[in-house]
Amino acid sequence: MDNIAGSKSSLTWIVHISVALLVALWLFPTVGLLVSSFRTTDQISSSGWWQSLFPTEQNVTLRTTDPDDEGVQTLVDGVYTITGNLFEEAGAEISVWGSSSRAIDAYTVGETADLGDGETITVQANGDYVWTGNEELSGRGQRVFATAKTPPEFTWANYKRVLFSGSSTDSMAKAFFNTLTVTIPATIIPIVIAAFAAYALAWMDFPGRAILIALVVGLLVVPLQLALIPLLRLHLNIGIGKGYLGVWLAHTGFGLPLAIYLLRNYMVGLPRDIIENAKVDGATDFQIFTKIILPLSFPALASFAIFQFLWTWNDLLVAKVFLIDATGQTTVMTNQIVELLGTRGGNWEILATAAFVSIAVPLAVFFAMQKYLVRGLLAGSVK
Known part of the structure; x- marks a missing residue:
């Protein structure tokens, strides 16, 4: 009877418990960070965040x-x-x-x-x-x-200090806008380039297409650290140097293989009849791409946008190599938190607040677009 189609597996409860444990493991540190960001120095040093609601x-x-x-x-x-x-x-x-x-x-x-x-x-x-x-x-x-x-005490003073103090040591405001300046173009540019490339590899016939697809798949396994120094030397030789343009190009180059692979798999799975009918009606490849393929590929585009946004927002290594300057005018949030660990290592309320400010935007982006994530990841896996 256990093998009858439509019957519920006896292992379902194990799956439910496993999912609940994974969710708890993910929520536990996040909630702790949020609660600690509203506590005072004395309370953080005397008790754990789980005791914050009690004297x-x-x-x-x-x-x-x-x-x-x-x-x-x-x-x-x-x-x-x-x-x-x-x-x-x-x-x-x-x-x-x-x-x-x-x-x-x-x-x-x-x-x-x-x-x-x-x-x-x-x-x-x-x-x-x-x-x-x-x-x-x-x-x-x-x-x-x-x-x-x-008694329990919660305060907004930590956020006022981190966001509005104007202190070069504690304030995250400048680093917040610097991170947005890096992340938004570094997310949009590879999506635009990858969308054109994915359409060409999926629906256009030209010599060497199979080789290009194999090359894109091969680039997925190239370690990021392997290309950092050669790419930095290239930027310095051609006059780009360290700055926003350099970090945009770096994130674009490192993100393109995954973007092309993900979008190409999705576009291949689109109905061929739609493209062929459009060509019969006289539509050009550019018209097909902009008016048919892009609207239908929105789940895959959103899926990659989530990955690219989270990666660039939380990135420290690429920013350290291609962006950091002596004056700190282009310091991103991840590097600012590292600086706080050196200057405010004992001020846990400042560190907790800065860390939660750093993860708040990625959390909002993820929850806003999570419905597209699974659809984009499964693109091309089922015919």
Whole structure:
């Protein structure tokens, strides 16, 4: 009975579980990166992103109000007094505290610490404090070292710093537009060239066509790294140098074999009757290509566009070789993140935000065009 046509395989549940695990493995780091990009430095260093929705306990350094601020001190029964709250926002709860970093658990909430010179300070669980002195208090605010359970906190400050700070060190805005400048032409140019070439190899008869098809297939296995330095020397010899034009041509050259192979396989599978009828009606090859082949080949074009866009957007090696200059005016996002690892290696909130900004556009492009991906990949596989 298991072999009856139309019956459901007993292994279907294994397939479903495998797909669910693959999706989870893909989503886990992406969601973690997104959540971390909205967290503060202290929260990232004290707890994992999966704990972001729950209160976390961490050691914090707090400071009272500056005694020199106008109207802060009051005289109560002959004692100078300053009152206030150590936290900027309500919700945190202190368990133990101290007046020295060497003994942050010296006092429990409600106890009074002797600061010397007739000064004392009392701290409550919610952060309320009373700082007193026999003489007028002066100097900076008193530091309080505490172990506190803080509520979940999310902030847009990381994105403002990364996108709008204008800092050459932290800002990703310039690198974002540089990456768009590289990616958009490097996606469009090979698609245009490959579409013409694929049509010629699929529907036009000329000597050496089979050899050209074999050559295109052979170029698919040529390692990218093998051609980098010779191609760079060629660019320098003919005057292109390092710049946008050089990186566009490089991405076009490296992407053309796959583009031609993918589009040619799709165009070969189109109905021959349509092309022959168009020729009988007097249509030229260019008219057939623009008015019939291109509209019918949209799934394959979109499929390659996804691959090429993702590759050029996430590329670091080609940009390092053909684009990077001494001033950093053409730095792309991948290289900017590498720079951040060197200058902001301890600022995980900045790194997480920069990384998510970098992957946000490819994610949007992929989800917007994913319905064309499978159709383009299966082009020519089934007659």
